[in-house]
Amino acid sequence: MTLDTLDSIDHADPATLRQARLDRPKLRARDLAEILGVAEGALVAAHVDGAQVIRIDPILDRLMPAIHALGDVMALTRNASVVHERCGSYEGYHSGNHASMVLGSEIDLRMFPRHWVHGFALLGGPRPSVQIFDAAGDAVHKVWLTDASDVAAFDALVAELRLADQSDTISLTPRTPVEAAQARPDKRADLHREWAAMTDTHQFLRLVSKVKMNRLGAYRTVGDPWVEALAPQAVTDLLHACAAQSVPLMLFVGNQGCIQIHSGTIHRVEPMGPWLNILDPRFNLHLRADHIAEVWHVTKPTKHGLVHSVEAFAADGALIVQIFAKRAPEAEAFAALLPGLPRQIAVGAGGAS
Structure with a gap:
């Protein structure tokens, strides 16, 4: 062979x-x-x-x-x-x-044991x-x-x-395909009403499940004032701006089994070919900027005020990265950067285009 x-x-x-x-x-x-x-x-x-x-x-x-x-x-x-x-x-x-x-001052993880x-x-x-x-x-x-x-x-x-079984093969199951955007334009009014009633960001996934959508489908459906389509370049511009102005942020990256979070400032943002890199002494991020197909500025109401995020998705609907403001009082500086980000020129019925 x-x-x-x-x-x-x-x-x-x-x-x-x-x-x-x-x-x-x-x-x-x-x-x-x-x-x-x-x-x-x-x-x-x-x-x-x-x-x-x-x-x-x-x-x-x-x-x-x-x-x-x-x-x-x-x-x-x-x-x-x-x-x-x-x-x-x-x-x-x-x-x-x-x-x-894991809730350490530097290592911050959400882990899903079954994976x-x-x-x-x-x-x-x-x-x-x-x-x-x-x-x-x-x-x-x-x-x-x-x-x-x-x-x-x-x-x-x-x-x-150490396990007793030290064989050199493992049993594998087929990979679960990425779920495509589940949008329900007919449920927009219901989604809008439920969204406006949120008091905690952790309610979001239950909310979209209730109206038979998923995250990306909800973003494509709900409309103003809760979401706005941004250009793919917005992610690069936001990271550069946060670094230049020392604006603290939270960067979420995950897969089925683990989400890893960086909280704080970033300093050195460097492009290299298709990669956009954060190269700080204790934190590195390596992002394929050319994989970004959709970006959304998302606003969620909570009992403590509005929470803003910028979220990037791949062409197949996979969530790539989420960028949030670090918790108050730094959140205002992050929110002030968002109006300057490039908008998507047009949004069609199927989402950003």
Whole structure:
């Protein structure tokens, strides 16, 4: 079997995947997996040897205390269009059946346990890491050691969470497709009324479900004064403006299993080809600006006042990134930047165009 014949995860035998890694050692695992047409989790699993790559228990209630013991690390959460990297320690873990949280001053996570399916500890490479994948083999969350991490605690994590099964294959299920926008123009009046009655942003998803829509469908439906279509360039312009004026913000990046949040100011915003990068000492963001198809300025009423966000979506409807004001009193400075962002020239019945 040659690499050219790898057209599905069923054909990706571990020996072939290991050879592919040897043939292309400089490629990141995700990039190589995409070239090969396999899940990244399958590529990592192919290297399990019980010594340098070890299968570990991904259960959050066991994993999070062990990661907390590592001290300062780098947390990485990504989706297909953006990578969010934040240094810090895993403080303030709160367990939950549906959703769990880490509420540290630097590492801020919302985690959905049912998607934490396959866990690995990688001891080789430039730095040891913990890597978690979902049922389809897509990366959910990764934790990389830094120079300040407790290496002995990492050894203890591996010893404590090591699974008896150290096979080099994992069982994968088909990836859940992105849900397209579910808009209901006939329900606009109902959506508008429910939206105006919101007192907390956490009510939003229940609200849109009630009127049989999803997030993007609701944005395309509700209209003034709650949403406004922006040009894709608005995301780049907003990040540059926040950096130039030291306006604090909150950056949310997530996938099915994890949402990672940066709160505070940003400083160095640098484009590089299709990538827009934030390159700060403790926080990096790498965004494929060319993936942005729709951007919405969203306003939600709460009992504490209006909450503004700028939210970017890919052409398939996937949520890429959400940018919120940092909580009051800094929110006014963020809101003041929004009128200057470029608007979408026209909005058709199907959304931004």
